[in-house]
Amino acid sequence: MKKEVEKMKDDVFFDEIQSIWDSHSRRMEDITRLSGGDHHPFNYSYANRKRRRETWCYVLLTFCLVIAAVRWACIMWRYATDTTMLVLSLLVEASFVLMAALCLAFIFGQGRTPIRRLRAELSQLSVSQATYLIMAVVLILPVMSYGHTGDGLTIKQSHTTVLNHTQRVEAVHTITNMLKQ
Amino acid sequence: MNADRHIIEKEFEEMLYDAHSIIFKVCLAFTDQRPENVEDLYQEIACNLWKGWQTFRHECAVKSWVYRVALNTAVNGYHSRHYSDDTRFVPITPDLYNNLTVEVDNEQVSMLYELIARLSAKERKIILLYLDGYSEKEIAEITGKSVPAVKQAIYRIKNKMKKLYEKRSGKNER
Numbered sequence: 001m002k003k004e005v006e007k008m009k010d011d012v013f014f015d016e017i018q019s020i021w022d023s024h025s026r027r028m029e030d031i032t033r034l035s036g037g038d039h040h041p042f043n044y045s046y047a048n049r050k051r052r053r054e055t056w057c058y059v060l061l062t063f064c065l066v067i068a069a070v071r072w073a074c075i076m077w078r079y080a081t082d083t084t085m086l087v088l089s090l091l092v093e094a095s096f097v098l099m100a101a102l103c104l105a106f107i108f109g110q111g112r113t114p115i116r117r118l119r120a121e122l123s124q125l126s127v128s129q130a131t132y133l134i135m136a137v138v139l140i141l142p143v144m145s146y147g148h149t150g151d152g153l154t155i156k157q158s159h160t161t162v163l164n165h166t167q168r169v170e171a172v173h174t175i176t177n178m179l180k181q
Numbered sequence: 182m183n184a185d186r187h188i189i190e191k192e193f194e195e196m197l198y199d200a201h202s203i204i205f206k207v208c209l210a211f212t213d214q215r216p217e218n219v220e221d222l223y224q225e226i227a228c229n230l231w232k233g234w235q236t237f238r239h240e241c242a243v244k245s246w247v248y249r250v251a252l253n254t255a256v257n258g259y260h261s262r263h264y265s266d267d268t269r270f271v272p273i274t275p276d277l278y279n280n281l282t283v284e285v286d287n288e289q290v291s292m293l294y295e296l297i298a299r300l301s302a303k304e305r306k307i308i309l310l311y312l313d314g315y316s317e318k319e320i321a322e323i324t325g326k327s328v329p330a331v332k333q334a335i336y337r338i339k340n341k342m343k344k345l346y347e348k349r350s351g352k353n354e355r
Binding site for chain 1: 280342343346
């Protein structure tokens with residue numbers, strides 16, 4: 001009984017709110033309809049300029065991501081000490097670049113994608129938030145996945161064989177030959 | 182080419198004037214209702230609508246699309262700037278400003294926006310759509326949430342608004 005009374009009170013309160021909103025909406029329609037009559041020219045050149053600037057922003061962002069990824073690939077290359085790790089690091093880098101590209105497509109892309117809900121969530125991020133997110137994915141995750149030993153960025157080498165320069169070059173040749181076949 | 186562009190621009194202007202009241206309601210709900218801040222957000226939303234208009238494929242109702250763009254722009258924040266004639270995309274007449282100020286000064290309307298202002302950005306999005314008569318399914322599509330999540334949110338927001346109203350009334354009585 002008490003619950004029903006509470007519910008009725010809630011309904012009465014929200015009905016009142018709704019009626020205030022409805023009359024406000026009607027008045028807003030009237031106000032804006034009246035002002036819509038006198039058409040002044042729109043400043044399309046400014047809007048287009050703004051749009052182009054944003055496009056360049058995204059191009060630059062992509063460029064930064066690629067540079068970041070390449071830089072990481074170089075670090076991995078330097079510290080990778082056996083062929084398995086070498087291939088692995090390159091694959092990981094490739095997957096991060098792919099992930100960054102997918103993030104960009106989801107956040108800024110105009111076309112419809114199958115994962116619409118994810119895109120709707122991601123599109124709520126501002127450009128700067130999205131930039132940080134992607135940078136975090138590209139820059140931080142590789143460090144976390146390979147570990148940080150305190151003396152610079154090194155890959156955990158506990159179960160890998162250390163190769164010298166000649167052996168490393170040979171390993172690269174082996175991979176290249178494998179890919180050619 | 183020029184004729185095509187002219188047609189697109191004309192269609193956009195008509196759409197924008199039809200959606201004027203929606204955009205202004207979003208602006209009022211997401212700002213402190215000061216004219217300069219309302220205009221900042223309005224111009225930002227109009228620019229984003231123009232950006233999306235050329236690729237908009239009419240796969241959903243125009244008003245729902247306008248709501249989606251307007252709410253996303255409002256939630257993402259906007260850059261405060263002082264508009265000059267060179268950087269003002271859509272002209273706003275002084276009459277419109279005056280009428281909006283009179284409308285916002287209405288006691289009931291200002292109370293309503295005061296309650297809305299106390300909600301979080303996500304809650305504001307949902308309640309604006311709900312008050313404007315959108316179904317739970319439509320709200321879910323526009324906000325990218327599931328229908329049960331929207332139902333739950335509406336229930337929570339209603340309770341929150343009631344509590345805020347009671348708190349406000351209590352303060353005023355004292």
